[in-house]
Amino acid sequence: MFLLFCLTFSTITFISLLITFIWFSSTLNPIKNRPPSPRKLPIIGNLHQLGSNPHRALQTITNKHGPLVLIHLGSVPVLVASSAETACAILKTHDLIFASRPKLSIPDTLTYGSKNIAFAPYGEHWRRVRSIAVLQLLSNKRVQSFRQVREQETHVIIDEIGKSCGSVIDLGELLNLLTNNVICRVALGRTYESKKFNDLLARFTYLIGCFSIGNYIPWLSWVDRVSGLEARTKKVAKEFDEFLEGVLEEHVYKKTMMDGEGNRNDKGQDLLDILLDLQIESNTSFMHREVIKAGIMDLFAAGTDVTSTSIEWAISELIRHPRVMKKLQKEVTEIALGKPMITEDDLEKMTYLHAVLKEALRLHTPAPLLISRESTQDVKLMGYDISAGTQVIINAWAIGRDPSQWEEPEMFCPERFLNNSIDYRGHNFEYIPFGAGRRGCPGIHFAIVVNELVLANLVYKYDFALPEEVKGEELDMTEITGLVLRRKSPLLVVATPHFD
Template sequence: MILVLSVTISIILIFYILHKTLNQSKTTLPPGPPSLPLIGNLHQLGTTADPHIYLHQLSKKYGPIIHMKLGSIPVLVIYSAKLAKQVLKTQDLAFCSRPKLLGQQKLSYYSCDLVFTPYNQDWREMKKITHIHLLSNKRVHSFRPIREEEISCMITKISTSSSQNQALNLSEVAMAASSHMVCRIAFGKRYEEGGPGMKRFFQILKGFDNLTTSFFVSDYFPAFGFVDKISGRMNSADVVCKGMDSFYQELIDEHLESRMMKEEEDMLAVLIKLKEDHSSYSALDWNNIKALLMNMIVASAETVPAATIWTMTALMKAPKAMEKLQEEMRSLVGGKGKVEEDDLPKLPYLKAVINESLRLYPPAPLLIPRETMDVCRLDGYEIGPKTMVYVNAYAVGRDPEYWENPDEFIPERFLNSNTDPKGQDFGLIPFGSGRRMCPGMSMGYLTTQLLVANLVYSFDWELPKGIRAQDLDINPTSGIAVHKKNALLLVPKSYAV
């Protein structure tokens, strides 16, 4: 029975793809790797754990823009700062929608969020809510006490470990500190480390990673979505989403039941208030609130610890840069005992180190895929509508036409320079740019600076016995947010103020 079903599906697929191919209009497309019948280039991307690195290697053969096919979906990949500017700024409107991939659609309650929703009026409404009420400069500043308290807890925890002269899993420490901040800022709770609440929170993050990296046949062969049901993938996705929905609903119920007014409200409380004030945002419903909550949780809990650990890894591999950074901070901060937010503008080398790390190791190296909304032209090529577009921020940060010695970690390149990651310098786009730029950029960048600053100021860091700086790997995980695959293990030595 299974054999008959497989043969039937294969025959149908062949006729379907041939029909689509014969009826496609001839267009001038960018170069790209040869594709196979039916599946296109799926076999190439589907077998690599590091797609941003694999795609970067392809650019060395095919140039700064390549065309691929993932099943029935045409795909563009952009590698140069020059073309990134075209996609993210000059022709932003033509490239600013989102593909409706099944995993992302389920996570976003079918286009109820800000990150994965296609460009339309509903998206514009969610963007307005986010920028005005959740991530405005005033709101970000209001979360300062939370950031300070959690960083202080992190430093205290490391100090206890430093007395034992043993290697510390800094990846776990950074993830825990970031997660505590996110939980308190997003929904006003602090889970005990290792407790059931924190374990459940990490399950939410794991579920997100699973759904954004899972292969669904319906994404690439829409007429054969039934295969996802037969294979059980659809059911597995529904189970994950049900668990996430239950988590969000419990948080909402707790807020509705407590009705405790706080001086500084968490994001969920703000969203509930907006929903109840029908005169402000009548379109805001519970699915919007859950989807936006997902955006806030995942964006911060995934990218901030990833950026922190990539930066610490780069510093451990460049001891002179580490020494220079420590000297800058310890000279400024002195015996105060911690680096505060007010100190950051006075620490240019810290900013240079963070920028250089984001250039080489952007936490979301392929950004979130975009989709063209109409026929447009790019670099002389005609690009059709519904084309999926990846801007490879990892490759752009290594563009030899934009950067000198692009593969080397040289923070000094950012000293006395106005280049920053805020979306206007297209050789450095870890947060994207244009309409779909990461809305949490300011808070994420600020938090990463504070975490790195206090880690470097408070401790002298050593590698475990027998490990050399050149032995530190830079292997990434897969997913939208890319972490260091192997935990960063370091020995902390408390700095005597």
């Protein structure tokens, strides 16, 4: 009897202690209300579901589970937003909490420890480099000062197409050359057209969009080493650094040979000159060489592929939609009034041109998943509990095709932008091709004026057809995804002079 009493007493005591522990634990750590999540696999989480086109795969997931979904890439929780409402909550309502960037090994290696604007974590360093970009490098006045560069390089590409004499040309390759030359002249003062430099730039832009397994499953970091990804990244970082060091030395040498007063004249200065002037004027060690070089890298990463690819997608859609092409050609021809080339003064009047570019960017968002963000503290987001350190993906591509926001969202219809005030600046969250909030792209004005100028002149001067009498609607529009959404196949066209 005594033994039974002891056993009963011990059992009751154990159960009481267990209940107390569970209650105490739940008080300290209340059950979190997490966003819906798809089923995941051990170790890899939902990595296997991303496929070769993550923007489309994530759209499928959010269509099933809702516009705000929590997935796991390896051991990393990742919040995926794919509606205007969720984008507004992240990029506006809680913008400060989601203003930082996760540390990613490849961009970190390529940009001197993420010292550039795009990948720097939120903090004092990022605020200072962004301020320099917005006020000194990419202000409206500064962008306007490089008008001649844009018009000259556009003229070069128009002449180059004219030399093709109706033969097949790779229009994407020519557009890439144009944007590279524009960025080189604006940033560095001259073009660098050697095969070696073009190859380096291609490898740089490719790698910065590559997926590194070690970022999400740290104990598998050896895979990046065995595959050669880590070595290729370090090699490109070293080569690009050597190139930029050589350019820096050229600029420093020229500045020492110039008169001090002439050195402060903005006219004729490239962006590297401006950064070097700021380095001299600065009383701190902030503007050291790595910050300057990282800033120049930003311009190449954001200004070459994004711009050329956007124009390439727009031309692709125009080839597939002859009605839109003819309507655009009619507008630019009437405004040009027989001039040999369209200038930037003409662009403001071209409302249909603006609509065509907006529609192309809606359907083919340059960076479809923008650049990942990271929450800096716990936050309640649309009723869900989001933990600090959660990565955040905004599927801008899916938002641009959301049927609740856009009528017939898969259709290319520029007219939808003619009678509304929707623009690129990130105030309309159903349309965010350049992001929004603190981390929105600071170079929107520069990118758009290049897009408009080049596209207007291309359709003004030429008609474009596919080779071998292939119909426009048969053009392959398959995508390939990195940081930038590109065409999988080259845009091969035959250009003939346009006569209205």
